[in-house]
Amino acid sequence: MDTELTFDPIRLPPECDRLRAEVRAFLKEEMDAGTFSPNVGGGIDGAFSPDFSRKVGQRGWIGMTWPRKYGGQERSFLERYVVTEEFRVANAPVRLHFVADRQSGPVILKYGSERVKAGILPRICRGEVCFAIGMSEPNSGSDLFAASTRASRIDGGWLVNGTKVWTSSAHHADYLIGLFRTSPPTKENRRHGLTQFVVDMKTSGIAVNPIYQMTGQHDFNEVVFQDAFMPDDHVLGEVDGAWKQATSELAYERSGPERFLETYYVLTELVRVLGDKPDTRAAEGLGRLVAQVHALRRMSVSVAGMLHAGKEPVVEAAIVKDVGTLWEQRLPHKARDLAAFVEEGAANRATFEEVNAYATLVAPKLTIQGGTTEILRGIIARGLGLR
Numbered sequence: 001m002d003t004e005l006t007f008d009p010i011r012l013p014p015e016c017d018r019l020r021a022e023v024r025a026f027l028k029e030e031m032d033a034g035t036f037s038p039n040v041g042g043g044i045d046g047a048f049s050p051d052f053s054r055k056v057g058q059r060g061w062i063g064m065t066w067p068r069k070y071g072g073q074e075r076s077f078l079e080r081y082v083v084t085e086e087f088r089v090a091n092a093p094v095r096l097h098f099v100a101d102r103q104s105g106p107v108i109l110k111y112g113s114e115r116v117k118a119g120i121l122p123r124i125c126r127g128e129v130c131f132a133i134g135m136s137e138p139n140s141g142s143d144l145f146a147a148s149t150r151a152s153r154i155d156g157g158w159l160v161n162g163t164k165v166w167t168s169s170a171h172h173a174d175y176l177i178g179l180f181r182t183s184p185p186t187k188e189n190r191r192h193g194l195t196q197f198v199v200d201m202k203t204s205g206i207a208v209n210p211i212y213q214m215t216g217q218h219d220f221n222e223v224v225f226q227d228a229f230m231p232d233d234h235v236l237g238e239v240d241g242a243w244k245q246a247t248s249e250l251a252y253e254r255s256g257p258e259r260f261l262e263t264y265y266v267l268t269e270l271v272r273v274l275g276d277k278p279d280t281r282a283a284e285g286l287g288r289l290v291a292q293v294h295a296l297r298r299m300s301v302s303v304a305g306m307l308h309a310g311k312e313p314v315v316e317a318a319i320v321k322d323v324g325t326l327w328e329q330r331l332p333h334k335a336r337d338l339a340a341f342v343e344e345g346a347a348n349r350a351t352f353e354e355v356n357a358y359a360t361l362v363a364p365k366l367t368i369q370g371g372t373t374e375i376l377r378g379i380i381a382r383g384l385g386l387r
């Protein structure tokens with residue numbers, strides 16, 4: 001094997017406990033005020049709340065690891081971890097700012113022009129700006145480097161033509177980070193020739209068409225570009241060299257607590273419906289689920305710690321996403337099985353059934369978004385020198 005797998009044994013430091021208490025108090029206040037419900041009733045679109053995002057921004061909990069110069073708080077990745085975890089478990093409506101906070105902001109910070117950084121990052125921190133990710137295309141999903149949406153050079157900028165698909169939140173987004181073809185691939189390097197751009201979604205020549213989820217929610221879209229103009233200083237990093245930039249972005253995207261907590265409400269409702277005296281089979285099954293999520297959490301915290309230390313734990317992040325998404329995907333099925341002998345009409349049964357039915361419809365996408373299971377396993381195998 002070329003590479004060793006390393007999960008540094010990181011524990012959250014004491015300042016994280018203080019922050020956790022603050023975040024919980026804030027969330028309780030918001031839930032008591034009726035801003036959102038920890039159950040899934042609001043669904044995906046209900047999770048988009050400009051008011052809530054602004055309040056989170058005022059607390060300094062968006063872009064919290066970024067430099068103060070750009071509106072950040074210069075806090076640690078582990079503190080950010082705590083905020084993400086608490087918001088996810090509470091099912092808080094973070095959709096407006098979440099992608100910008102997790103990955104678009106860090107990419108801009110690293111590769112953006114000064115004008116773009118100064119103009120956009122402080123607004124992200126205030127919870128005012130929604131970002132979408134424009135990578136996938138009709139004939140280029142797993143194989144990102146086959147992307148064919150083209151950016152052609154003209155005076156002062158670029159003209160973009162082509163179609164992106166499965167673009168989450170594009171119908172809400174102020175900006176999108178697009179991966180466009182600026183040159184053909186070379187013989188030596190088929191990944192060459194792609195460039196990342198910050199796309200202002202108000203640009204003329206961009207049409208957003210809805211695609212509906214199995215739950216009936218409008219979550220993602222098709223985005224069509226027809227001669228859409230991008231100014232030169234909206235290029236991120238090196239022209240034709242986006243493939244070099246993609247790996248660290250994906251480590252941020254793949255390892256967070258949102259990669260195993262998306263159906264966590266099912267576990268909460270399972271505990272409620274099983275009550276104080278579950279039978280041995282249910283207690284064993286529940287214990288196993290809790291032990292598994294605990295192990296996943298230790299791995300995910302470890303990746304956050306390694307990112308904080310400036311490492312690029314790409315393989316470890318892929319493992320967290322692979323194991324984590326399979327866990328959250330199987331949870332509704334396991335929960336249904338464990339609750340099978342709970343009496344009809346028992347307390348909490350109706351709520352359990354309702355959230356579990358919703359989670360069952362949500363579950364299939366979990367192992368596709370952000371890289372499929374098969375692709376992650378390819379990355380892990382390559383990282384370990386096995387292929």
Ligand SMILES: Cc1cc2nc3c(=O)[nH]c(=O)nc-3n(C[C@H](O)[C@H](O)[C@H](O)COP(=O)(O)OP(=O)(O)OC[C@H]3O[C@@H](n4cnc5c(N)ncnc54)[C@H](O)[C@@H]3O)c2cc1C
Nearest residue numbers: 133134135136141142166167168365368369370371372374
């Ligand atoms: C809920 C959701 C939200 C999404 N949001 C976004 C978004 O915001 N922005 C964005 O750009 N994309 C988004 N996507 C798209 C997602 O990243 C792609 O769907 C994913 O990368 C798979 O690409 P594909 O759908 O083209 O499938 P394909 O790449 O065609 O794959 C089809 C099947 O073949 C397998 N396969 C493909 N290649 C290989 C290989 N080399 N080895 C082994 N098996 C392989 C895959 O694992 C899969 O099972 C989202 C997807 C979902 C489900």
